């Protein structure tokens with residue numbers, strides 16, 4: 218390989234070394250004849266703070282974060298909601314809360330029912346398993362020996378244990394595997410960690426492949442636009458400091474810049490609504506009205522209590538716990554959100570509509586302000602919101618932030634579900650043994666009425682941090698990529714990341730993104746996708 222990546226030509230140029238991009242860089246470079254370049258706007262992942270699950274909130278608004286926010290959210294008192302996104306090797310998998318959840322099998326079957334053949338549960342399960350190295354071992358629903366470490370939490374906080382017991386007293390079922398046969402219930406989440414340290418996709422996939430001569434990784438290169446010859450993608454233009462660089466792709470450019478970054482990069486490259494792009498002086502390559510539309514996220518809200526307990530996360534980043542961490546033990550090995558689960562707020566529902574978390578910490582101001590006192594947070598989010606938002610360009614400058622609007626609660630059903638979830642948290646807070654752990658309310662509705670709960674939600678709702686679906690795959694007119702994730706109206710260009718999900722899954726989005734990237738790698742390599750046998754049997 219050439220020392221200067223600009224002088225070399227690659228088979229594949231991948232933009233974005235996040236959850237999906239690292240999987241692809243690793244899988245595509247398994248073929249020694251494929252020359253793979255991975256471009257990442259952020260830096261390496263050598264900062265030790267990235268490795269410690271418990272301190273992920275301290276990474277917000279640092280060099281590891283894109284620090285996006287929404288425009289005014291109409292149904293949330295016109296507040297701008299903070300939207301963190303990881304920047305650097307591993308992307309958001311290097312800064313997330315490490316909760317390992319795949320979603321509900323219905324999520325994927327709903328995609329297939331929308332016409333997304335190949336993306337149903339039976340199709341993706343083999344990829345969840347191929348990715349997984351679950352410390353509980355292999356089973357019909359779990360994988361062992363894959364790159365991604367999945368572990369039971371090594372720290373079970375007593376307040377969280379009280380939450381789990383209160384849920385049982387309240388009549389909610391227990392669940393010791395949310396990725397098992399049934400998602401519903403309350404218990405301990407598994408996390409993407411190994412020996413108590415974060416297993417980002419950089420750690421799991423990229424670093425083990427780093428010595429391959431056919432894989433080049435370039436950090437601190439901000440991709441500006443895709444270079445086209447006609448409608449064929451032939452490379453990527455990028456910026457490192459003030460130097461403009463060009464990287465050539467002989468086979469494909471693969472955009473993995475995430476649910477905010479991927480639609481932005483497509484639009485900067487002339488893929489979107491031609492009239493809107495023309496207003497910014499961007500020449501149209503493919504008229505795709507769906508780019509940036511259909512953006513989804515789980516609206517997230519919480520009630521918060523002060524406490525006089527000395528076993529919260531307040532002050533937990535200390536010498537003693539750092540020493541425990543070295544042995545893979547103690548509170549720093551867990552993200553703080555490790556207790557929770559999935560509930561149905563109405564017995565008539567077939568699938569859980571709310572996800573819960575109990576956090577032994579005082580969460581305030583979207584976690585941007587450090588807690589000033591010990592506290593306990595009961596948080597919940599709507600698992601299948603109907604509201605959709607958008608990502609739009611507001612400047613021809615590709616390094617400018619896009620306009621993002623999630624439209625949380627634009628669909629009244631989402632607010633109704635969130636009210637029901639909040640009311641459940643309020644009931645759990647009054648239930649022993651949890652009630653005995655809680656002191657004065659710190660953030661709480663003025664009363665139990667729908668109106669007062671809604672008022673608190675509008676004032677405090679934040680992002681569930683699960684942005685998806687802004688370059689959705691599908692067969693309708695708003696689909697941006699086809700069933701093999703190729704950008705419609707172009708050649709040699711795919712999108713592979715959370716943005717291609719037709720809708721947000723009922724759960725956290727890191728594992729689903731990884732499974733999608735695993736399947737995409739097979740599609741790109743021309744391999745018969747795993748699970749095809751099941752799909753064929755289904756069609757027959």
Ligand SMILES: Cc1cc2nc3c(=O)[nH]c(=O)nc-3n(C[C@H](O)[C@H](O)[C@H](O)COP(=O)(O)OP(=O)(O)OC[C@H]3O[C@@H](n4cnc5c(N)ncnc54)[C@H](O)[C@@H]3O)c2cc1C
Pocket residue numbers: 232233234235236237238256257258259273301302303304305306307308309310312313314315316317318438439440441473474475476478479482682683684714715716725726727728730
């Ligand atoms: C704080 C936080 C906590 C979360 N907690 C969890 C959790 O506990 N469990 C879970 O399952 N999910 C969690 N998520 C969500 C989950 O991590 C993401 O859905 C997932 O990582 C998205 O993967 P991706 O590949 O789509 O994007 P990303 O991982 O964000 O990757 C995109 C990459 O592209 C790079 N990039 C973007 N634009 C450009 C450009 N123009 N040029 C070059 N590079 C570019 C970015 O820097 C980034 O590295 C969390 C998210 C956040 C923000």
